[in-house]
Amino acid sequence: MSAPTLKIEDLKLAFKTHRGLIEVLHGISLHIRKGERVALVGESGSGKSVTARIVLGLLQQMKTARIAGKLEFEGRELDRLSRRDRHQLRGTKMSMIFQDPTSSLNPTYTIGVQFREVLDRAKPGISAADARLKAVEALADVSIHEPERVLDSYAFQLSGGMNQRVMIAMALANNPSLLLADEPGTALDVTVQAQTLRLMSTLAEKHHTAVLFISHNLGVVREFADRVYVIYQGNIVEQGPTGALFDNPRHPYTRALLAAVPRITGGGIPDIAETTDDFFAPLAAHAGFSEKELLA
Amino acid sequence: MKRTLLILTRNPLSLIGLILVALVVLSAVFADLIAPFPEHRGAVVDFVNFNKAPEWPYIFGTDLVGRDLFSRIIYAYRISLVLGIVVLAIAVPVGVAIGLIAGYVGGWTEYLLMRLTDVFLSIPPLVLAMSMMGLLEPTLTNGMIAVTVMWWPWYTRLVYNLARSEKEEGYVLAAEVIGASKLHIMFREILPNCVPSILTKMMLDFGFVILIASSLSFLGLGVQPPTPDLGSMVAEGAKYLPDSWWLTVFPGLAILIAVFGFNLIGDALREILGVDQ
Numbered sequence: 001m002s003a004p005t006l007k008i009e010d011l012k013l014a015f016k017t018h019r020g021l022i023e024v025l026h027g028i029s030l031h032i033r034k035g036e037r038v039a040l041v042g043e044s045g046s047g048k049s050v051t052a053r054i055v056l057g058l059l060q061q062m063k064t065a066r067i068a069g070k071l072e073f074e075g076r077e078l079d080r081l082s083r084r085d086r087h088q089l090r091g092t093k094m095s096m097i098f099q100d101p102t103s104s105l106n107p108t109y110t111i112g113v114q115f116r117e118v119l120d121r122a123k124p125g126i127s128a129a130d131a132r133l134k135a136v137e138a139l140a141d142v143s144i145h146e147p148e149r150v151l152d153s154y155a156f157q158l159s160g161g162m163n164q165r166v167m168i169a170m171a172l173a174n175n176p177s178l179l180l181a182d183e184p185g186t187a188l189d190v191t192v193q194a195q196t197l198r199l200m201s202t203l204a205e206k207h208h209t210a211v212l213f214i215s216h217n218l219g220v221v222r223e224f225a226d227r228v229y230v231i232y233q234g235n236i237v238e239q240g241p242t243g244a245l246f247d248n249p250r251h252p253y254t255r256a257l258l259a260a261v262p263r264i265t266g267g268g269i270p271d272i273a274e275t276t277d278d279f280f281a282p283l284a285a286h287a288g289f290s291e292k293e294l295l296a
Numbered sequence: 297m298k299r300t301l302l303i304l305t306r307n308p309l310s311l312i313g314l315i316l317v318a319l320v321v322l323s324a325v326f327a328d329l330i331a332p333f334p335e336h337r338g339a340v341v342d343f344v345n346f347n348k349a350p351e352w353p354y355i356f357g358t359d360l361v362g363r364d365l366f367s368r369i370i371y372a373y374r375i376s377l378v379l380g381i382v383v384l385a386i387a388v389p390v391g392v393a394i395g396l397i398a399g400y401v402g403g404w405t406e407y408l409l410m411r412l413t414d415v416f417l418s419i420p421p422l423v424l425a426m427s428m429m430g431l432l433e434p435t436l437t438n439g440m441i442a443v444t445v446m447w448w449p450w451y452t453r454l455v456y457n458l459a460r461s462e463k464e465e466g467y468v469l470a471a472e473v474i475g476a477s478k479l480h481i482m483f484r485e486i487l488p489n490c491v492p493s494i495l496t497k498m499m500l501d502f503g504f505v506i507l508i509a510s511s512l513s514f515l516g517l518g519v520q521p522p523t524p525d526l527g528s529m530v531a532e533g534a535k536y537l538p539d540s541w542w543l544t545v546f547p548g549l550a551i552l553i554a555v556f557g558f559n560l561i562g563d564a565l566r567e568i569l570g571v572d573q
Contacts, residue, residue, distance in 0.1 A: 056473055063403065091474030103466035108488035121474055167470075 003075030004295070005177050005210040006055065007031040011069035013050060013059070013234075021066065024050055026234045029291050032210045034177065037201065039213040039225035039242070041257070047234045048214040052180045055212075056094060057086050074177060091121040095171040096180040097200070100187040101163035105155035111135075111166055112151035115173070122174040138169040142199055161192035168200045172207050179204060182214045197224055218261050222246055227289070230254045232272075240286030250284035303568050304561075313560025320554045324373040331367035339522040347540055357542035359532070365542065368524040369550045375525060376554065379440055380505045384498055387444045391451025392494060396482045398452070399459025410456065416449040422511060429517035439518045443508055447501070454497060458490045465489075492569035500562030503555035510551050526551050 013025040025047045032038045042048050053059040054067060057078070071078040073093070078086060098104045105114060115138075116131035126134075132151065139147035142165040155163055164185050171179055184200065185193040201224050204211045215221055221228060221242070228245050230238040230253065238251035249255045253272055272279045285291075304310045323330055331337070332353055342362030350357045356365035398409040416424070425442040432438040462468065463486065471485050510527030512518040519525040526547045533543025565571075 058469075058472060087475050089475075091476075096470075096473045098466055098470065100466055104470040106467040106471075106485055106489070108491075117476070118474055 002034070003072065004031040004033045005036075005074055006212065007070075007072040007295070008051070008055070009070040009072070011051070011054065011071070012067070013047070013054065014066040016064045016066060024234050027069065028229075028231065028234070028236045030229050030236065030239070031291065031295060032178070032212055034210055035205065035208045037204065037211045037213065037224060037226045039215060039221040039228045040231055041215055041218065041221050041228055042231035043216055043257075046231045048216075048231055049182055051231075052096065052182050052212065052214055055178075055180060056090060056096060091118065092174050093176050094178045094180065095174070095176045096182060097167050097171050097184045099183045099185070101167045101185070102155055102158075102160055102187070104167055105163060107154060107156055110152055110154055111158075115151065115166075115170060118170045118173055134173065135169075138173045139166070141172075141203060142166075142169045144169075160188045161196060164188060164192070164196045165199065168196065168203065172203055172209060175207050176209055179209050179211045180214070181211055183216070184213075186217070193220070194223075218246075218258065230257065236283060237281070238284040239291075240284075240289045244286045244289075248286075250286070252278035252281055254284070300568050304564055307564060307567075309560050310564035310567075313557050313564060316553050316557025317561055320373055320557060321377065323370045324377045327370045327374050331364075331370050333364040333367040334371075336363040336367045337371040337522075337524050347536075347543075349540075350542055356546040357540075359529075359543060360536075365529075365546055368529065369526065369547060372524040372526045372529065372547070373550065373554065375436065375519060375523065376506045376509060379436070379443070379509050380502045382440050383443045383447055383505050383509075384501065386440075387447035388451055388494065388498060391448035392455045392487070392490075394448070395452040395455030396459050396487060396490075399456040400463055400482050400486060401478065409452070413449045413452045413456075416446065417453065419446075421446045422508065425508065425512055426515065426517060429512060434517050434520055436519050436523070439509060439512055442512065442517075443505060446508075447505070450501075451494070451497070454493060455490055458493060459486050462486045462489050492571045496562055496566045496569060496571045499565050500559055503558035503562075506558075507551065507555050 008028065008030050010027045010029055011025055012023070012027050014021045014023045028047070028051065030038070030040070040048050040051065050059060055071065055073075055078075059065050060067060073089065081089075105111070112132060112135060115135040116126065116128065119126050119131045119134055135151055136147040139150055144150050144162065144165055150158065150162065150166065155166075158166070179200075181200065185196050188196070197220060201211070203209075213221060213225055225242050228238075228240065228242050229236050230245075230251065232253045238245065238249065238254045240250075245254065246258065249258055256272065285293075288294075304314050328334055333340075340361070340363055342358075344362065345354065345358050346362035347360055348354055348358040348362075354364050354366070356369065358364055359368070394409050394413065398406045398413075424446045428442040428445060429438065432442065459482075468481060468485055471481050476485070506526075509518060510525070510530070513525045513527035514531040516528070516531065518527060521528065529547035530544050530551070533540065533547065536543055
């Protein structure tokens with residue numbers, strides 16, 4: 001089997017504060033194969049977003065961050081790459097979509113100008129006409145009916161759903177091998193969110209892009225992910241194929257998380273008391289879905 | 297543009313500001329055509345008509361050596377405007393660049409740049425300019441240098457704070473993710489979002505630059521005679537109050553009109569560009 005698109009091995013992260021080191025990730029391992037859609041699920045503060053930032057190399061610039069572990073991207077060890085090569089990957093081979101699409105676009109430029117900047121990353125010096133042609137094509141792909149008008153608009157003139165589609169089009173414009181979707185569309189209303197996610201999912205398939213979904217929304221995860229990693233307080237506590245994991249959650253935290261899916265009766269995010277055995281329950285991998293077996 | 301004009305003309309205060317500034321700028325630009333005695337801007341002596349109260353053709357009266365005050369005020373405007381433009385044209389880019397770098401890059405760079413800025417801000421502006429002028433020859437150029445040196449830190453502070461808050465915006469993160477360079481993010485992403493605040497401050501400052509420059513020459517540290525300058529004209533005339541009142545009142549009014557006008561426009565601009573202070 002070819003090397004996975006992304007492989008994270010025993011990733012540890014700590015922040016240096018004036019009260020000493022605060023550990024955030026305690027050694028997590030996960031991988032995504034080409035074209036696979038994998039979800040990383042957990043509550044706020046569990047370490048989902050920092051993982052994505054480490055993959056992109058954004059956290060490494062922080063002086064207070066202490067990072068250990070192995071990151072491999074398409075078989076290449078990321079930390080061995082020169083700064084230049086690593087920088088080269090961003091925006092071309094790896095891209096990212098954020099929670100709030102509207103604030104992710106600069107309010108002082110039209111969509112067209114920003115689209116050209118994205119395309120310029122993969123093809124430096126692309127002409128305005130070429131960029132526009134490509135942008136129109138990419139926008140048509142995300143079911144935007146008047147791409148010309150959208151390209152001449154500013155982000156604040158478009159709806160949230162429209163901006164989200166623009167972001168998806170931009171993120172996939174350079175045919176990345178990995179798309180990190182950090183709670184995509186959480187700022188949108190649910191119907192629009194579902195629509196755009198479906199769109200993203202089909203497009204990612206079309207581009208053979210591997211997607212890492214970072215989410216706390218189990219409904220979204222269930223619908224869009226092939227495999228799921230559950231992260232809790234900086235540890236992966238359960239992993240497996242989406243169906244099996246939802247039908248038969250093994251780890252106490254996963255069970256608690258599933259029980260917390262909003263129903264009419266409600267209930268908060270679960271917590272496991274740190275004194276119980278449940279808290280120390282080992283990683284639950286579904287049959288045939290441990291890192292070892294999958295990467296064998 | 298249409299909307300801008302509409303807002304400017306609809307609000308009576310902005311309209312007054314617009315008229316005052318237009319008056320000042322036009323008289324400065326067309327000084328040669330408007331001034332009844334263009335040669336009076338220099339060293340002219342006319343003892344027959346010295347120290348005259350306002351009367352035709354000397355509508356603002358004449359000074360102690362018989363020069364037409366109206367003509368001199370118009371030429372003084374020209375110098376004030378040039379000074380304002382030059383000072384802001386240097387102080388703003390310098391201050392903005394330092395503020396952007398400090399606000400975005402952070403760390404030691406921020407610490408160093410902002411402490412340096414604080415040093416300048418901790419000295420009362422006029423005292424700083426005065427001590428600079430004490431070291432330099434009192435000429436127009438040196439006056440501009442002195443005012444510029446005291447002016448840039450205010451823009452650094454302003455842009456520093458703006459950059460620090462803009463830095464947290466999603467579009468900056470998005471730009472970092474696609475691999476934009478630091479320079480690109482500072483000057484192409486963050487700066488355009490700071491422009492409204494910078495423009496507003498510039499407009500408000502224009503009046504203050506004129507005021508400070510006048511204060512310097514009032515103290516005898518700015519432009520030297522016979523070059524006409526509003527500040528030194530007020531200083532000169534103050535010795536002859538209240539008898540020769542026109543020597544002080546008209547140059548003083550001229551300063552008031554310019555400062556007031558630019559401030560009103562600045563306020564209007566703030567409203568138009570939606571800057572909240």
